[in-house]
Structure formats: C-alpha cells, structure tokens
Amino acid sequence: MTSKALDPVLAHVDSTLDDSLERLKALLRVPSISTDPAFKEDCDRAADWMVNELQSLGFASEKHATPGHPMVVAHDAGDVEGLHVLFYGHYDVQPVDPLELWSRDPFDPAVEETANGKVIRGRGAADDKGQLMTFVEACRAWKAVHGSLPVKVSMFFEGEEESGSPSLVPYMEEHAAALKADLALICDTGMFDPQTPAISTSLRGLAKLELSITGPDKDLHSGMYGGAAMNPARVMARVLADLHDETGRITLDGFYDGVPELSNAQRAQWDDLGFDADAFLGDVDLSIPAGEQGRSALEMIWSRPTCEINGMTSGYTGAGFKTVLPSQAHAKISFRLVGTQDPEAILAAFERHVAARVPADCKFEILEPEGSPATVMPVDNPAFEAAREALSDEWPRPAAFIGCGGSIPIAGYFQTLLGMDSLLIGFGRDDDQVHSPNEKYDLESFHKGIRSWVRVLDALSRQ
Amino acid sequence: MTSKALDPVLAHVDSTLDDSLERLKALLRVPSISTDPAFKEDCDRAADWMVNELQSLGFASEKHATPGHPMVVAHDAGDVEGLHVLFYGHYDVQPVDPLELWSRDPFDPAVEETANGKVIRGRGAADDKGQLMTFVEACRAWKAVHGSLPVKVSMFFEGEEESGSPSLVPYMEEHAAALKADLALICDTGMFDPQTPAISTSLRGLAKLELSITGPDKDLHSGMYGGAAMNPARVMARVLADLHDETGRITLDGFYDGVPELSNAQRAQWDDLGFDADAFLGDVDLSIPAGEQGRSALEMIWSRPTCEINGMTSGYTGAGFKTVLPSQAHAKISFRLVGTQDPEAILAAFERHVAARVPADCKFEILEPEGSPATVMPVDNPAFEAAREALSDEWPRPAAFIGCGGSIPIAGYFQTLLGMDSLLIGFGRDDDQVHSPNEKYDLESFHKGIRSWVRVLDALSRQ
Numbered sequence: 001m002t003s004k005a006l007d008p009v010l011a012h013v014d015s016t017l018d019d020s021l022e023r024l025k026a027l028l029r030v031p032s033i034s035t036d037p038a039f040k041e042d043c044d045r046a047a048d049w050m051v052n053e054l055q056s057l058g059f060a061s062e063k064h065a066t067p068g069h070p071m072v073v074a075h076d077a078g079d080v081e082g083l084h085v086l087f088y089g090h091y092d093v094q095p096v097d098p099l100e101l102w103s104r105d106p107f108d109p110a111v112e113e114t115a116n117g118k119v120i121r122g123r124g125a126a127d128d129k130g131q132l133m134t135f136v137e138a139c140r141a142w143k144a145v146h147g148s149l150p151v152k153v154s155m156f157f158e159g160e161e162e163s164g165s166p167s168l169v170p171y172m173e174e175h176a177a178a179l180k181a182d183l184a185l186i187c188d189t190g191m192f193d194p195q196t197p198a199i200s201t202s203l204r205g206l207a208k209l210e211l212s213i214t215g216p217d218k219d220l221h222s223g224m225y226g227g228a229a230m231n232p233a234r235v236m237a238r239v240l241a242d243l244h245d246e247t248g249r250i251t252l253d254g255f256y257d258g259v260p261e262l263s264n265a266q267r268a269q270w271d272d273l274g275f276d277a278d279a280f281l282g283d284v285d286l287s288i289p290a291g292e293q294g295r296s297a298l299e300m301i302w303s304r305p306t307c308e309i310n311g312m313t314s315g316y317t318g319a320g321f322k323t324v325l326p327s328q329a330h331a332k333i334s335f336r337l338v339g340t341q342d343p344e345a346i347l348a349a350f351e352r353h354v355a356a357r358v359p360a361d362c363k364f365e366i367l368e369p370e371g372s373p374a375t376v377m378p379v380d381n382p383a384f385e386a387a388r389e390a391l392s393d394e395w396p397r398p399a400a401f402i403g404c405g406g407s408i409p410i411a412g413y414f415q416t417l418l419g420m421d422s423l424l425i426g427f428g429r430d431d432d433q434v435h436s437p438n439e440k441y442d443l444e445s446f447h448k449g450i451r452s453w454v455r456v457l458d459a460l461s462r463q
Numbered sequence: 464m465t466s467k468a469l470d471p472v473l474a475h476v477d478s479t480l481d482d483s484l485e486r487l488k489a490l491l492r493v494p495s496i497s498t499d500p501a502f503k504e505d506c507d508r509a510a511d512w513m514v515n516e517l518q519s520l521g522f523a524s525e526k527h528a529t530p531g532h533p534m535v536v537a538h539d540a541g542d543v544e545g546l547h548v549l550f551y552g553h554y555d556v557q558p559v560d561p562l563e564l565w566s567r568d569p570f571d572p573a574v575e576e577t578a579n580g581k582v583i584r585g586r587g588a589a590d591d592k593g594q595l596m597t598f599v600e601a602c603r604a605w606k607a608v609h610g611s612l613p614v615k616v617s618m619f620f621e622g623e624e625e626s627g628s629p630s631l632v633p634y635m636e637e638h639a640a641a642l643k644a645d646l647a648l649i650c651d652t653g654m655f656d657p658q659t660p661a662i663s664t665s666l667r668g669l670a671k672l673e674l675s676i677t678g679p680d681k682d683l684h685s686g687m688y689g690g691a692a693m694n695p696a697r698v699m700a701r702v703l704a705d706l707h708d709e710t711g712r713i714t715l716d717g718f719y720d721g722v723p724e725l726s727n728a729q730r731a732q733w734d735d736l737g738f739d740a741d742a743f744l745g746d747v748d749l750s751i752p753a754g755e756q757g758r759s760a761l762e763m764i765w766s767r768p769t770c771e772i773n774g775m776t777s778g779y780t781g782a783g784f785k786t787v788l789p790s791q792a793h794a795k796i797s798f799r800l801v802g803t804q805d806p807e808a809i810l811a812a813f814e815r816h817v818a819a820r821v822p823a824d825c826k827f828e829i830l831e832p833e834g835s836p837a838t839v840m841p842v843d844n845p846a847f848e849a850a851r852e853a854l855s856d857e858w859p860r861p862a863a864f865i866g867c868g869g870s871i872p873i874a875g876y877f878q879t880l881l882g883m884d885s886l887l888i889g890f891g892r893d894d895d896q897v898h899s900p901n902e903k904y905d906l907e908s909f910h911k912g913i914r915s916w917v918r919v920l921d922a923l924s925r926q
Contacts, residue, residue, distance in 0.1 A: 204686065208784055217748035222771045223667065223869025226799050227763035228744065230753035233772035234707060240700035281691065285680035287824040290693035300690035308685045309696035310787050315774035316795060321671055321831070323797055323869075324773050331696075332779065334786055336689050361750040368784070406686025406786075 005146060006458045012141045013450050020137040020450060021111065021120070021443075023053070027091070027129050028109040028122045034069055034092035034163040043069040043159045046091040050074075050157050057140055059155065064175075066167035069159030073178060076139075076153045083383070083463050084152040086181035086420070088410055089132030089188065090161035093124035094435045101437035111443060118443035126432035130441035131187040132157065134427060134449030141454055150461035154181055161188075165409065172417050183383055183460075184414045187453075189404065189426035191445075192273055197391040197399040197452065200424035201379050202303065205337035206407050207346050207371035208310075211239070211354060213329045214363045219315070220325040229325055230359055233314040236329035239357045243307050243333075248292045250307045250335075252349040258340035262303055266379075269400050270298055302403020306336040336405065343371020375412045377421050383463045387423050390459035394452045425456065468609060469921045475604045476913050483600040483913060484574065484583070484906075486516070490554070490592050491572040491585045497532055497555035497626040506532040506622045509554040513537075513620050520603055522618065527638075529630035532622030536641060539602075539616045546846070546926050547615040549644035549883070551873055552595030552651065553624035556587035557898045564900035574906060581906035589895035593904035594650040595620065597890060597912030604917055613924035617644055624651075628872065635880050646846055646923075647877045650916075652867065652889035654908075655736055660854040660862040660915065663887035664842050665766065668800035669870050670809050670834035671773075674702070674817060676792045677826045682778070683788040692788055693822055696777040699792035702820045706770050706796075711755045713770045713798075715812040721803035725766055729842075732863050733761055765866025769799040799868065806834020838875045840884050846926045850886050853922035857915045888919065 013020075032046035033039040047063050047070045054061035054074040061074035069092060096106040104110065109122030120130060135155075142149050156179055160167055172179060192198040215232035216225070245251050262270070277297035281287055291300035300306075310333065315326030335346055347369045358364045377384065379401050391399035404424070411422040427449035433439045476483075495509035496502040510526050510533040517524035517537040524537035532555060559569040567573065572585030583593060598618075605612050619642055623630055635642060655661040678695035679688070708714050725733070740760035744750055754763035763769075773796065778789030798809055810832045821827045840847065842864050854862035867887070874885045890912035896902045 206686075206786070208786070210784070215749065220747060221869065222769070222773060222797060223669075223799065223867075225747065225764065226771050226868060227754040227767055227769040228740075228752050228760040229747060229749055230751065231771055233775055234703065234753075237700045237703035237706075237772065237775075240697065241704035243700075244697060277691075281824075284683060284688065284692060285824075286678065286692055288693065288822055289691050290697075290822070291690040297691040301688065304690055306685070306690040308689050308694055308786075308788055309700065309777065310685060310785060311778035311780045311789070312696055312700075312792075313776045313780040315772065317774045317776040317793070321673070321795055321797075322773060323669070323671070323771075325771055326774070329775075330780070332784055334685060334784075336686065359751055359753075361744075361748075404686075405689060406684065 003458055003462070005150070006455065009141045009145045009454045010451055012145050013137070013447070013454060016141070017447055020133070021446070023137070024120065024130060024133045024446065025109045027133065028124055029107055031107045031123070032092050032159060033095050034160050035095055040069070043092055047072050047157070047159055050091055053136065054155060057136070057143055064171070066171055068163070068167045071159075071167070071171055072155070072157040073175070074155045076149055078148045080149060080152045082151055083183065083460050084154070084181040085183050085185050085460065086179060087135050087153065087155045087185045087187070088157070089135070090128045090158050091132070092159040092162050093129070094127070094162050096123050096437070098437065103438055106439070116442070119440035120443060120446060121438065121440045123439055125439050125441035126428050127434040127439065128161070128188050130446055131426055131428065131449070134446060135185065135187055135453045137450045138453030138457060141450065142457060150457050154179070168410070169413060169417070172413055176418055180418050181420060184411070184420050184422040186408065186411060186422050186424045187426050188408065189424045190428035190430065191426070192400055192402055194429055195395060196273065196397040197395045197425070197427070198402045199384065199388055199391070199399060200404040201377040201384065201401040202338065202403045203375040203408050203411055204305070204405055205341065205343060205372050205374035206334060207337060207343040207369070208332070208334040209347060209350065209369040210367040211236070211331045211333060212365045212367060213239070213358060214327060216325065216327050219327050222323040222325040225325050230362055231325055232329040232362060233326055235358055235362055236312065236314060236331055239354050240309055240312070240331060242353070242357065248290065250305065252346060252353055254345060254349055255305070257345070258342065259305055260339040262299065266401065273400055301405040303338055305338050305341055308334050310334055338374045339376065341374065343373055347371055372407065372409070372412055375408070375415060381421065383460060384423065386459040386463055387425065387456050390455035391425065391452055394448055394455055425452070427452065466921055466925070468613070469918065472604045472608045472917050473914055475608050476600070476910070476917060479604070480910055483596070484909070486600070487583065487593060487596045487909065488572045490596065491587055492570055494570045494586070495555050495622065496558050497623050498558055503532070506555055510535050510620070510622055513554055516599065517618060520599070520606055527634070529634055531626070531630045534622070534630070534634055535618070535620040536638070537618045539612055541611045543612060543615045545614055546646065546923050547617070547644040548646050548648050548923065549642060550598050550616065550618045550648045550650070551620070552598070553591045553621050554595070555622040555625050556592070557590070557625050559586050559900070561900065566901055569902070582903040583906060583909060584901065584903045586902055588902050588904035589891050590897040590902065591624065591651050593909055594889055594891065594912070597909060598648065598650055598916045600913045601916030601920060604913065605920060613920050617642070631873070632876060632880070635876055639881055643881050644883060647874070647883050647885040649871070649874060649885050649887045650889050651871065652887045653891035653893065654889070655863055655865055657892055658858060659736065659860040660858045660888070660890070661865045662847065662851055662854070662862060663867040664840040664847065664864045665801065665866045666838040666871050666874055667768070667866075667868055668804065668806060668835050668837035669797060670800060670806040670832070671795070671797040672810060672813065672832040673830040674699070674794045674796060675828045675830060676702070676821060677790060679788065679790050682790050685786040685788040688788050693825055694788055695792040695825060696789055698821055698825055699775065699777060699794060702817050703772055703775070703794060705816070705820065711753065713768065715809060715816055717808060717812055718768070720808070721805065722768055723802040725762065729864065736863055764868040766801055768801050768804055771797050773797055801837045802839065804837065806836055810834055835870065835872070835875055838871070838878060844884065846923060847886065849922040849926060850888065850919045853918035854888065854915055857911055857918055888915070890915065
C-alpha cells in the first residue's frame with residue numbers, strides 16, 4: 001500500500017539527482033578525519049555544513065560543542081502529527097593512508113564508470129556521508145513537492161564515530177529530552193546483496209578481556225627447569241582449548257542462557273535469501289563452518305554467540321629459537337553475544353573456567369573486562385514490517401530482516417539511554433572499500449537509497 | 464687409594480696458587496668476545512696466549528685457523544703409557560652488556576672479598592677461562608714436581624662456544640685423528656652444591672620446531688566472520704593443550720620409547736644428595752613440580768623427557784584490544800630428550816599429532832625441525848668411578864653422578880664423531896653470574912678445582 005502523495009516525490013528525486021549529487025560532493029570535499037587533530041577545523045567545517053544544509057530544509061539546526069568534535073542536532077520546524085523519528089548519522093571519516101593506493105584524491109570526489117556501473121569515489125562516500133545524505137535528500141524531496149514531511153523528523157549527527165565516540169554517551173545523557181523520539185533511523189549498514197535490501201534487527205553484543213597467566217617469576221632456561229617448573233603457555237593452551245567442546249559449543253557454565261532459537265518465520269526469511277556459505281568462506285580460503293554443529297553459517301554469524309581468541313603471546317616469538325621457559329602467557333579473548341545473554345555473567349563464568357585450570361602455584365589476572373549485551377529489535381513492531389514492505393517496493397528482491405555479526409553501539413545506546421528502538425537501514429555493498437583506499441558508493445545505492453527513504457517515510461506516516 | 468706421587472703435587476698447588484692466579488688473570492684480561500666482530504683480534508690473541516701457555520708446559524701446541532675463530536690443539540710431548548685423555552675448553556667469552564651493571568671493568572679481573580669468601584671477578588672467570596685453567600694448572604703442578612704427567616694428555620680449545628660453534632663439527636671431522644683419545648675431559652659444568660662435587664653423566668637431548676597454523680587467508684573482523692570462520696589460535700590451543708595429559712605425561716605416540724628407569728644405585732645416590740625441591744622451585748616463585756605425577760623434581764630435570772612451549776603468538780598482541788580473527792598462529796616447541804629417545808621419531812609423532820587436530824580447511828607447516836639425542840655416559844666404565852672417588856677425596860661431601868637438564872653439544876660430538884666418552888667435571892656454582900654482569904669464580908673453586916684435577920689425573924693413571 002502506498003499513498004498518492006508518494007509518486008511525485010519519487011519523480012522529483014529522479015529529476016533532481018544531479019543536484020543531490022553536487023550536495024553530496026560538497027560534503028565529501030571536507031576532509032573531516034576525526035582521529036587526526038590536524039583535521040579538527042575540517043570536522044568543525046563539516047558540522048557547519050550539516051547545520052546549514054538542514055536549515056535550508058527548514059530544520060531548526062544547531063551545532064553543540066563537546067570535548068571532542070561537535071554534535072549537530074536538528075528538528076523539523078513543521079508540526080506533523082503521528083510518529084516522531086530521529087535519524088542518526090556521522091559526518092566524520094576514516095584516515096586515508098596509504099594515500100598512494102588511491103586512484104584519485106580522496107577528497108576530490110567524482111562519479112566514475114566501473115564494470116559494475118557508476119560509483120561515487122571518495123573518502124566517506126559510503127561511510128557515512130553518502131548514506132546519511134540519502135535520508136537528507138529524501139526529506140528535501142518531500143519538502144520540495146509537498147512543503148512538509150509525512151512524519152515528524154529530528155536528526156542527530158556526530159563527528160567522532162570513527163574515533164570511538166568518546167563524547168557520545170555523555171552528550172546523549174545530557175540531552176536525552178531533545179533526542180528522544182518514537183523510533184530511531186540509522187543508515188550505517190548494508191544491503192544483503194545488490195538486489196536485496198535489509199533491515200538489521202539483531203546486533204551481537206560483545207564481552208572482552210585480557211588474560212595473563214604467570215608461572216615462574218622470571219623467564220627460565222628450559223634445560224635447567226624444564227619438566228619441574230610449570231610453563232604458563234601450557235596452562236594458557238589448556239584454558240583456551242577448553243573454551244570449545246568437540247562439537248564447537250562453548251563450554252562456559254551457563255553460556256547459552258538467554259540465547260534464543262530463531263523463529264520459524266525468521267528462519268524461512270533467511271532460507272529465502274539464498275546465502276552462499278561456500279562462497280562466504282571460500283572468499284577467505286576456508287570451507288568448513290567452524291561454529292556449533294547443526295547450525296548454518298548464516299546462523300553462526302547472525303544469531304549464535306561466539307568465543308574468539310583475538311590475540312595471544314608468550315615467551316620468545318622472534319626469529320630463530322630460544323629455549324626459554326616463559327614466565328608469562330597473555331591472551332585477548334572476546335565473546336559475541338546474542339539475545340539476552342548477560343555479559344557480566346559470562347565474564348564471571350570465564351573467570352571460574354580459568355580458576356579451575358590454573359595450578360595452585362601459578363597466578364592469573366583478568367584485565368580490562370568489558371561487556372555490552374546484544375541489541376535485538378522488536379520485529380513485531382508494525383513499523384518494522386511497514387519499512388520492510390516499503391523497501392521491497394523499491395528493489396528487485398524483497399527486503400529481509402537480517403542479523404549483524406558485529407556491534408553498532410549507537411543502536412544499543414538508543415535503547416538503553418533513550419528507550420528507543422532503531423530501524424537500521426543502509427544501502428552499502430560489501431565491496432565499498434569502507435576504511436580502505438578507493439572507498440566508493442554506488443550511484444544506484446545513492447539514488448535508490450534516497451527513493452527508499454522517501455518510501456519508508458511515507459510508510460511510517462501510516463503507523 | 465692414592466699414589467705417593469700425589470701429595471707433593473697437591474702441596475705445590477697450594478704453595479704456588481698466587482702464580483696460578485696471575486696466569487688466570489692474564490688470560491681474563493683478553494676481551495675474547497666471540498659474538499662481536501670488533502673483538503676478532505682479541506679472540507686471536509687469547510688463542511695465542513693459550514698456545515704459548517701450553518708450550519711453556521712442554522706441550523706441542525698449535526693454533527689452527529677456521530672460517531671463524533682459531534682452534535688450539537696441544538699434545539704433551541712426554542711419552543706416557545696407558546690412558547690418553549683429551550681435555551676440552553673454550554677461550555671465548557660472552558659479551559659484557561649491560562656494562563653499567565658491572566661493579567668493575569669486566570676485563571680488569573681481581574680477587575674480591577665477599578660475604579661468601581674470596582672470588583675472582585671478571586668476564587670469563589667461571590665460563591670458561593677459570594674452569595679450563597684449573598686443568599692447565601693441575602698439569603703444570605704435575606710437571607713441576609715430577610717432570611711429567613701421570614697420563615697422556617692432549618688439549619683442545621675452541622673460541623666459538625659462546626657463538627654457536629659454527630666451525631666445531633667441520634674441524635672435528637677434518638682433524639678426527641689428531642683429536643681422538645680414550646676419554647674426553649670437559650670442564651664446563653658445575654658442582655652439585657658448594658660442598659658436593661659432581662660428574663655430569665647424562666645430558667638431555669633436544670628436539671625443536673616451529674609450528675604455523677593458517678586458518679583464513681587474511682586477518683578477519685570477528686564480528687563479520689566470528690563463529691563461521693575457524694580461528695587458528697583455537698586450533699593451536701588444542702594442539703598445544705593436548706601435548707600433555709592430566710597427569711603431566713606427554714601424549715605423543717611412542718614418546719617414552721627409549722626412556723630408561725633410574726637404576727637403584729643411581730636413585731640412591733640422588734636421594735643422598737638431599738636436593739631441596741621446595742627451595743629450587745621456591746626460587747622462581749613456584750611450589751608444585753609440573754612434570755609427571757610420581758616423579759621427583761630432580762628426576763624431572765635430570766632424567767625425564769619434557770615438552771615445552773618456548774613461544775607462541777597469534778593475532779593482535781599490542782596495547783588495547785582489536786576484535787581481529789587472526790589468519791595465523793605460531794608456536795615454538797621443544798622437547799628435552801633422555802636415554803635413547805629418537806628425535807626424528809618424536810618430530811614425526813608431533814607432526815601426526817598436529818595433523819590429527821587441524822581441520823581439513825586449515826593448513827599447517829612445521830618449520831626448522833631439528834633434533835639431537837641425549838648423551839648418556841657409561842657410569843660402569845671404571846674411569847668414572849675412579850674420578851668420582853678422587854673428587855670425593857678433595858671435597859667435604861662425596862661426589863655424585865648427576866644429570867644435566869640442558870645439552871652440552873661437545874659431549875655428543877665426542878661420542879658421535881670420535882667414539883669417545885666424556886668425564887664432565889666442573890667447579891662452577893649456581894651464583895657465578897655466568898652470561899650476566901659481575902661474573903665471578905670462587906677462589907675455592909679455582910684452588911680446589913686445580914687440586915681436584917691433580918687427583919683425577921692420578922686416579923686415571925691407574926686405569
């Protein structure tokens with residue numbers, strides 16, 4: 001079901017695409033690299049550009065200073081009844097090194113022809129300036145054709161997403177009232193494939209820690225002490241090996257508490273996606289799904305929890321050989337969490353797992369434990385299904401509710417700090433070279449992305 | 464039983480100790496650091512010093528060039544019937560860094576008073592110049608008193624022991640005839656304790672290798688691939704953890720083939736030593752012997768084989784955290800061998816152990832495998848018991864046949880290349896600071912060491 005108001009807006013998007021592109025290019029020309037203090041003024045300039053852009057759309061738009069880069073918050077001046085949405089994006093970009101691997105100046109964006117069609121090339125084209133402009137341009141089209149938006153819209157942009165968002169939580173806590181809406185919209189994710197749009201409805205959480213095990217109080221000669229003195233690398237190997245059983249399950253006590261089974265509807269939708277697990281693993285030269293037996297590769301990355309060794313080191317690791325019996329062994333370990341798994345309970349179970357395996361005369365320490373739970377969106381909220389149908393109308397294949405193996409912290413903050421669920425919709429593709437040289441955003445992603453948001457805003461207006 | 468010839472030689476050692484000390488100090492003043500090319504001429508000078516010293520004793524003494532530092536070979540010109548012994552030592556020394564931790568110039572040796580008695584302080588005092596001079600001075604005393612040695616003596620000194628002895632095996636192979644004797648004497652080991660002299664009769668062998676396991680062909684994001692892509696650190700942990708069972712035994716197929724049980728006589732001798740395992744482990748802040756259950760700590764280091772992880776690394780090991788799913792994991796692993804354990808068979812069993820645990824879509828590589836068997840001396844050779852009794856006559860407590868946890872390659876070469884067993888007798892102490900700043904050799908080690916060799920030569924003359 002679409003409204004009669006929709007078609008002229010879509011037509012306007014098509015006829016003014018070149019202007020939309022020029023505005024995106026203007027934003028892409030600002031080298032707003034948030035990690036490098038040398039670009040602090042450029043970040044500020046990108047924030048100013050956003051403020052001006054939103055004011056030109058009739059938004060009350062402000063830049064707010066933080067200890068880092070500024071926040072931009074804008075509220076549509078128009079008074080619309082019904083659902084109030086808050087759109088989130090970030091105006092900062094990744095560094096461009098190594099510059100010599102770029103085919104063009106990363107801050108002199110242009111549309112290029114490629115074997116797969118036209119792309120917009122430049123740093124930030126996909127992450128996140130191109131994506132956020134799909135929404136801004138959708139609003140511009142609605143305003144141009146109808147003079148107003150179909151739902152009440154606020155927008156929120158930060159400039160520190162690529163540098164760990166140090167100011168985000170304090171800012172959100174202080175300005176909760178100004179940011180609170182009924183639903184958040186986040187455009188920092190991707191399509192399932194170039195034909196299939198996606199709404200990411202479950203984001204895995206993360207628990208992480210560093211484990212140090214100390215055996216002897218100094219490195220020893222393995223000839224003199226070998227056999228009698230406990231080697232902490234041997235203890236570490238036992239601790240790490242015992243984290244999984246032979247079927248790929250994680251052995252920590254209570255680890256699977258709060259891990260939901262897929263609903264039949266969700267499983268059917270995922271089956272329909274035709275995910276090619278062989279190609280997914282083949283791309284990285286593997287072929288056997290490494291997780292729990294009886295689970296598909298897609299389940300393993302979207303809906304099952306994991307335990308990974310992210311790093312480990314002990315003893316002599318340089319060239320050649322030293323017959324050292326090391327004093328210490330270290331490992332960095334993380335868990336991806338799903339459903340309502342409790343990160344604190346899992347960190348505590350890990351500590352018991354270690355304590356049970358470290359001999360009484362060795363010591364261990366768990367450093368910098370940190371956890372955040374999974375974020376799970378309520379797909380039974382009718383707005384989600386409405387958005388899914390709107391996306392399906394725009395693209396060749398039906399949109400899917402998908403999982404996301406990684407974490408998108410802002411979605412968690414919207415839930416925990418503002419009590420607000422998020423529609424995570426994005427038009428990125430796997431080959432966008434995000435964070436790498438030659439970043440691009442397909443012109444199709446940009447064009448049909450704007451059209452998609454035009455449709456989603458329309459659909460939400462009927463919620 | 465001692466001969467009447469012995470007492471005047473011992474008396475001569477006592478009365479000329481100051482002269483012996485001056486000769487040792489002259490040798491210690493030569494900075495013969497073999498690892499550093501800047502000291503090449505000094506190494507040559509130390510070799511010349513040895514040649515002259517031995518000529519002054521009536522030895523036919525020669526310096527032989529090698530691709531590295533020269534060898535010194537000397538044969539007593541006197542014609543003695545009976546046993547022919549070859550004494551081995553090395554005239555090179557370790558570097559002295561960090562120089563600022565020395566209490567004196569390492570190449571300006573002096574006798575210092577300490578809480579534990581007088582010591583000779585300087586680089587090489589214990590390793591190996593002080594030790595080798597105990598034998599040279601014992602020969603000098605025999606010659607001074609009786610005009611001849613009680614047995615036929617040859618000597619062999621290298622100048623590359625501290626830099627891996629690259630010229631040693633080729634030289635020994637080329638000059639086998641000139642070096643072959645009935646028995647080798649090696650003075651590069653220590654006392655059991657300051658009261659108890661020792662003959663090291665079993666030296667553990669060594670098999671070593673580096674293992675690399677590759678999972679995905681590049682480092683991955685653990686959010687995107689975690690769960691589905693096999694983590695090579697997880698495989699490595701399994702491979703390493705499974706090397707020992709819960710009783711501390713090594714699990715490799717056939718690993719204990721050729722591991723002998725201690726004879727009752729040997730066990731009784733070791734029990735008599737009163738080895739303080741609590742103090743040995745307590746020194747390095749441990750308390751529980753880590754080897755096979757039911758074995759003493761002394762057995763673990765002297766007569767049982769081991770498996771040690773000498774180093775391991777995978778993924779991100781720097782400060783902070785990266786949620787990387789690593790492409791590779793590496794470990795350096797070594798085995799200390801005893802009895803007739805076959806290093807090649809053990810390396811092959813290790814490879815099978817790995818192959819059984821690496822998933823079919825991961826790869827592994829074993830790099831630089833190398834092995835040398837244990838060296839076991841025939842303690843039933845009467846020369847060994849005669850030497851043990853001679854040492855027992857000199858020191859407060861009876862001498863013991865002991866094991867040595869590490870390897871002394873020259874003893875193996877004498878067996879395999881020249882078919883010659885070795886009497887490993889030395890007077891070093893655990894606190895000699897060998898390879899470290901402030902190296903010292905107790906004056907008692909030097910004085911009673913000379914007297915010990917005087918007695919051993921006498922005892923061997925009756926074999």
